[in-house]
Amino acid sequence: MSGVTKDSVWGAGTIAVRGGEAGPWPGGATQVPIVNSVAFGYDDVDRWHEVALGMRAGHIYSRNTNPTVAAFEEKLRRLEGGEAAASFGSGMAAISNTLWALLKPGDRVVSITDSYGGTSRLFLEFLPKYGIRADLAATGDPGALEKAVGQGCRLVYVETPTNPTLKVVDLRRAARAARAAGAILVVDNTFATPIIQQPLALGADLVVHSASKFLGGHADVLGGVVAGRRDLVDTVFKYREINGAALSADAAYLLIRGMKTLALRVRQQSRSALVIARLLEKHPAVSRVFYPGLMSHPGHDVATAQMRGGFGGVLSFSLKGGFDAVRQFLPALQLAHLAANLGSVETVAGPPRTTSHVELSAEDREALGIPEALVRYSVGIEETADLVSDLQQALGTITSG
């Protein structure tokens, strides 16, 4: 059983604009209002009781549910095609609450070596303290994942494409392996977004997001969300009610506002990313380009089979001159914020050596296939031609040492 539902025939771009916004809102407002109220009042004590018992629709207290937050959850639920969704104050809150709610001492998790840094730390540092073991299979090697899952586990956790070398995990094969082992498959869909990849339709039970990235899209709001099978989302939601990692109404409003343009942004970012990846592949200062849209990418065929309409807005590439070249190149970019985030309307660039993988040794990065001179480049919605000229001029400033 996977948490897929079909609500309407709307395409993703339409759901992004209109999904979850039905209202009715006060005064006939056409836009979802920011409902900044900790609690919701009732004149009728019996009605209040029915809402509290979940027998009647309504809101009681904003740590549990809130109208603005519910609109965001519904929009994302429909985009991912899930049965239910629950939101959180950050992506890591969504991921950690999902794991804490669904696992118990003695359980085993199988994941991949290239998970997001915070997620890896949950697997390697925090879950083991409570008797939950995590084994990480080599990313992009379906055989290794299947073997680890086949040894028995409660939960399989993957992301694709991965950070920072854009490795691709075959979601259909991961789903088959999880099902055969009686395990839940959770997929972090942050990099791809539901516009170009829908893990639930490929057999995942749950999909999680850092909404702080592409969903919000403007690098001005933190959030997280989980969607998929209703029974699992309910379990996670009940834990979140007590754990308290709720999304605020202000944040939910910014996410709703940002998501209206999600389809436009992601399609444009994917188009530009492919143009840029192809160009960098031929540039003499660049030693290697990592982008699933390139024929040279080892995961290209799987990516083509499970993504549609593009390969995402993030790519990475290594420079020939080593980290000295990165030191010269990055500050020479005029159209990129040098920062740790991604998925924004503005282009963002940074070296994994100082951002996502700063805590690893050079040997550990080498083992993960992360070159020391790697640059992660999250393509914004600026004109493709302007980004291309900016990259060319910045690459031109590298003096070979």
Ligand SMILES: *Cc1c(COP(=O)(O)O)cnc(C)c1O
């Ligand atoms: C950023 C990110 C997260 C964590 O999300 P936050 O909103 O920063 O807590 C998780 N997974 C991926 C793939 C990310 O890029």
